[in-house]
Amino acid sequence: MNTMTLYTNPQSRGRVVRWMLEEIGQPYDVKVMTFGGDIKSPEYLKLNPMGKVPTLTHNGTVITEVAAICAYLAEQFPEAGLAPALDSPERGSYHRWLFFVAGPYEMALTAKAYSWEITDESAEAIGCGHIQDTLNTVEQTLAKQPYLCGDQFTTADLLMSSYIGWHTMMKVLEPNPVFARYVERCEKREAARRADSLDNALMEKSA
CATH class of the missing domain: 1.20.1050.10 (Glutathione S-transferase Yfyf (Class Pi); Chain A, domain 2)
Incomplete structure (x- = not known):
């Protein structure tokens, strides 16, 4: 079973990852982080030492950086068709x-x-x-x-x-x-x- 949580804020690049999550069609939870608040909390800094969003956790794996998160999801869920096949010239x-x-x-x-x-x-x-x-x-x-x-x-x-x-x-x-x-x-x-x-x-x- 996939357990995913997106740490985000709707006024951030987290919107890009939200789109990616909707594309792959898998269930996920959302935790909204507040700028100037819990985004710098000790608990969150353990996940993302930068104190920024977005961050994604997936079955114990922590991924930060928008492009990295999106690329990771494309590889984890290839059935979504969001990356050319491995043997594709593209x-x-x-x-x-x-x-x-x-x-x-x-x-x-x-x-x-x-x-x-x-x-x-x-x-x-x-x-x-x-x-x-x-x-x-x-x-x-x-x-x-x-x-x-x-x-x-x-x-x-x-x-x-x-x-x-x-x-x-x-x-x-x-x-x-x-x-x-x-x-x-x-x-x-x-x-x-x-x-x-x-x-x-x-x-x-x-x-």
């Missing part, structure tokens, strides 16, 4: 995009949000290089195919579309028709709608 592309979202994309958009200067000199050492190079890489891929790995929606798309949608809403990203169509396509999924509804309800409850 398997390498899938891993590439998982780490691209967690690495270059996150770094580039954080730099953009906080107006951190990336010069020609520093770009050689910074994981994302120039911000626009990162964005162009994603846009060029999505301009020619519906999803990052071709025709199949994968965990990489769940991550990428979540972040692009968030950064567009927060006006960190300028409106982009390629990105807009991609986010809309991904967010039409039933699991995405269920997850959004559940977390919105949590926000209303705590308001």
Whole structure:
């Protein structure tokens, strides 16, 4: 029997993991952590020393970091079809995009949000290089195919579309028709709608 608990807050990246959990269709519990409160409690810090959310526990295993949690769930529940098969030619592309979202994309958009200067000199050492190079890489891929790995929606798309949608809403990203169509396509999924509804309800409850 699977025993899963998601430690989250509806105003956090935990929403991404909630979507992933709805995609795999397995039962799970939710514990809402309060910023400035029990998220820094000794009990929670034993699970996640960073004192951040999300954290997932699964049959005694503790997983932190959004991309890691989502990738873990895709592997634990392959019947959900959220990763290309092991012998698929897209398997390498899938891993590439998982780490691209967690690495270059996150770094580039954080730099953009906080107006951190990336010069020609520093770009050689910074994981994302120039911000626009990162964005162009994603846009060029999505301009020619519906999803990052071709025709199949994968965990990489769940991550990428979540972040692009968030950064567009927060006006960190300028409106982009390629990105807009991609986010809309991904967010039409039933699991995405269920997850959004559940977390919105949590926000209303705590308001």
